[in-house]
Amino acid sequence: MDFTMTDEQVLLRDTARALLAKECPSSLVRAHIDDPAAAEPLWKQLSEWVELAGGPLVDLCLFLEECGAVLAPGPFLPTVLAARLMDFEGTATVAMAGIDGHWSVNDESTRAFVLEADRVDHVVAVWSSGVTAANVTAIRQVGSVDSTRRIFEVDVRPVSPHVAANIDDWLERAYVAVAAELVGTARWLLQASIEYAKQRVQFDVPIGSFQAIQHKLANMSLAVERAVSATYYAAMAIDADDEDRHRAAHVAKAAAGRAATLCAKDGIQIHGGIGYTWEHDLHLYIRRAYASEALLGTSGWHHDRLADLLLR
């Protein structure tokens, strides 16, 4: 087992980081709150990276982690997820979860938690008999605390032949992909909190010199380190089709969800009053952290699936 990044992987991460720093400033993320079209220039830059979906999951995760660190809005995530189910040109999203919100295979006509459904070229629907392109007969946006990602309820009907797909495999990849994004989000929250604790002076010293703050940050960084490691381990396990992949995917999503929400809560506390303002970017990250923790199964749901595997 080797966690060392290859030179190509280092280059991929650095390229993604530089690209997203330039193309996805927080001004774009904020503009997207009122006008989803604000994310279109970003998509033009990201579209060529959709091909990562066909390669090793580790590489896709390296890219998605950087997306999560800047809260990249738009169709990139749903498109790379859909690309494992069907070939298409342009953007796409997956309609799978039923109205109960669970991502289990069903044949209902109404699907929930369909990401960016009004602005994508294709909707890929999952049915018990396979995967199809879908016609959307009705679409309703569902309000979300996450202003960086939009969710929809859609009524769908199949418009292409059902094609068999390994949905369990796809779900595991999706758990880990969202975990990678969450890792990036958690990392930003941790880093912002560390920087703030170093420069914020109270009682004549930086608050980061207080053990009460230091120990919170130590716990946050432990959670982030666990989440990073669990996520890339799961990606490697899936790439190798190792027997541990099933457990590892649940571990990754649960660990990443816990890390991001912990860093959100304690990050606000460390920032104090300034963190409670609309002006500071913290709340954008907190919104994404909680919405993604719930997307494709909450940490608790993944724990329950782990318990099924451990205690059957």
Place this chain on the structure above:
Amino acid sequence: MKLEWSAEDEAFRAELIAFLDEHAPAEAKVGRDFTEGGGFEIPKWAREWQATLFDHGWMIPGYPPELGGRNATPTQTLIYMEELARQRIPRSLHFPGYAIAAPSLLEFGDDEQKALAPASIRGDLVWCIGMSEPNAGSDLASLTTRAVQDGADGPFIVNGQKVWTSYSMIAEKCFCYVRTDPSASKHTGISVLIIDMDTPGIEVRPLRHLTGAEDFAEVFFTDVEVPAKHLVGGLNDGWRITMGSLAHERGGLWIQSVAMVQQTVDDLCSLARRCGRADDAGVRRRIAEAYEEVASLRALGYKGFASFAQGSSAPEHSYLKLATSELGKSLYELGMQIQGPYGAVADPQRGAENGRWAHSFFVSFANTIAGGSSEIQRNIIATRILGLPR
């Protein structure tokens, strides 16, 4: 990043497994708690097993054959640690010699001192480490055991007290941290002496701890004469060795700690089934959360190892020390809770558990205190890894 091992590394593992199958004694396969302190004697089988490992180059695989190894790569050393942990086989029942004294002597000692290393690794020479004192726990650098040199080349005269000194009841030598310059700042006035435990003036008093066992001791030094040539490294240069000792202690222990917590999670699954609690939603959730933690910690250890093997320092060890000790403690407590009314019962006539979860819980209090308490680990993470001001 990839999950697979190379063909050479798989061959290394196969050779190790074949060796263990042929040589490991039955007594070694009982899943011993690696962190429990030493007792009054080291069983004969354990002495023989450690010597067998040494003689076959399997004691510290990364060392050359004359030091009980086979010049294994860091990755192969990891495979070795992982396989021993997986089979729950301890290398040795007394860690100070092979894990702390020998590596420190090889790094800092003169030729005569280095010559002690093979016997220390083979387990023929039993060591204790004189570090903690009644007033020098987490603040180790404030230690006050005094060593005054009698003339330029004369012996050191040692006075003072050490505490929590594992194996001191049976050790032949003590790797002892002493203050040689009380006027210097506290980190710069410390030296290391090798002290023969049969020197007049040394008194060892067993110390009973909260489980009721007596497996470590207090050591009192009264005018103990130590030859000048037993100074390790430079005079007043001992703090550097301290840091080395602690690094040696932590270097490879993470995989054992992780493996132990993993075993505890497995044991909790069995316990939940035996107690009819396997369908209890609360119990299931707690066990799964623990699994998530231990699986991610194992991955974190491997990730840290990747940078360690490339020559970088691996701060992951502080994370792993902190997380595995805290998690272990909470899991033994969960084991008590799963037994409901019988959680605190310790009676062989009342169920198979016989108080072993409570016992392990009590023992595990040591794990979040010894070797750098959880609070110290968080301080280290905050200041050395996250760069927060001291």
